[in-house]
Amino acid sequence: MSLRMLQIIIPKDKQSRLVDLLEECSISGWWTTELGDGLRMTSVLIRSQLVEPVLDSIKDALGSVEGFRVMLSALEATHPALPEPDEEKEEVPGEEGRWSPRFGRVSREELIEDVNESSDTGPIFMIMVALSTIVACVGMLKDSAAVIIGAMVIAPLLGPNIALALGTTLGDIDRIKRSIRANLVGLGMVLVMSAVFGFFVDPSEMPKQLSNRTSVDLGDILLALASGSAGAIAFTSGASATIVGVMVAVALLPPSAAAGMFLGSSSWADAGQAATLAATNIVCINLSATGVFLIQGIRPGSWWEKDRARNASVRAIVIWTLMLAGLAALMLFAW
Numbered sequence: 001m002s003l004r005m006l007q008i009i010i011p012k013d014k015q016s017r018l019v020d021l022l023e024e025c026s027i028s029g030w031w032t033t034e035l036g037d038g039l040r041m042t043s044v045l046i047r048s049q050l051v052e053p054v055l056d057s058i059k060d061a062l063g064s065v066e067g068f069r070v071m072l073s074a075l076e077a078t079h080p081a082l083p084e085p086d087e088e089k090e091e092v093p094g095e096e097g098r099w100s101p102r103f104g105r106v107s108r109e110e111l112i113e114d115v116n117e118s119s120d121t122g123p124i125f126m127i128m129v130a131l132s133t134i135v136a137c138v139g140m141l142k143d144s145a146a147v148i149i150g151a152m153v154i155a156p157l158l159g160p161n162i163a164l165a166l167g168t169t170l171g172d173i174d175r176i177k178r179s180i181r182a183n184l185v186g187l188g189m190v191l192v193m194s195a196v197f198g199f200f201v202d203p204s205e206m207p208k209q210l211s212n213r214t215s216v217d218l219g220d221i222l223l224a225l226a227s228g229s230a231g232a233i234a235f236t237s238g239a240s241a242t243i244v245g246v247m248v249a250v251a252l253l254p255p256s257a258a259a260g261m262f263l264g265s266s267s268w269a270d271a272g273q274a275a276t277l278a279a280t281n282i283v284c285i286n287l288s289a290t291g292v293f294l295i296q297g298i299r300p301g302s303w304w305e306k307d308r309a310r311n312a313s314v315r316a317i318v319i320w321t322l323m324l325a326g327l328a329a330l331m332l333f334a335w
Contacts (some may be wrong), residue, residue: 004072106237166289201261
């Protein structure tokens, strides 16, 4: 189980309140450092699954104090080792409704930071979308599965969709808007660039790897739902190595690139089928990721935001479910 270091900066006269909070939370591994200017830094050694409830308690009590700041960092190991948590203990200290440590997920703050990094529409995102589109298009034209897997691993569109699911779970309107914008920008780039490739392709001689993207059935829904759930769990557990497998299993970019190539070659029916596959993967990722985040107890830190988050989550699940039902009907009766 991973370790974290909390470093809390507060005025000296608030130190006793912080100590009381740490003792209430049964935290024993901590020490203080004088910083000058009337401030002290308290370093707390803690297991990752306890960070969120402990940090929420500290922020509730001291967050409005002038000079308050918390820094969170990961630790590889410590000696002597921290005692193992009591497995019979259902809840960590904190207000009712905070998540159980049995899930073993990272804190809300860590998750938000990781998702923000993977959904930023800066120059790196644009470059990665462009490069992965080129790799996917060349791979399909060369009929090379290995090259296409390379585009899947780059997977610049996975982050914005996980961010969208997290935004709806937290009721964070700004994050929802940013993730939708990132999705639209990314998908728009993929379609335009791949349409240019498709303009030079003879529709009667479509490579197998390209024509495979027009094969859509209900099995794709099960695959996308399972992979989307695995992706959300990988993000919340900090298991970055697992995310690579999810990128390959629930590919977003190759079917989107295939749709663009079919559009460029004026193969409208094939473009529709490839777009259906891409849309199915997007819907399933958001539906399953939202469900996983809710099951894992990811909620806003402020009590007044929880009702808004709950309503946003319910609306999102209903919308994604209806969209998935529509796509399933399209697969059964249209394609």
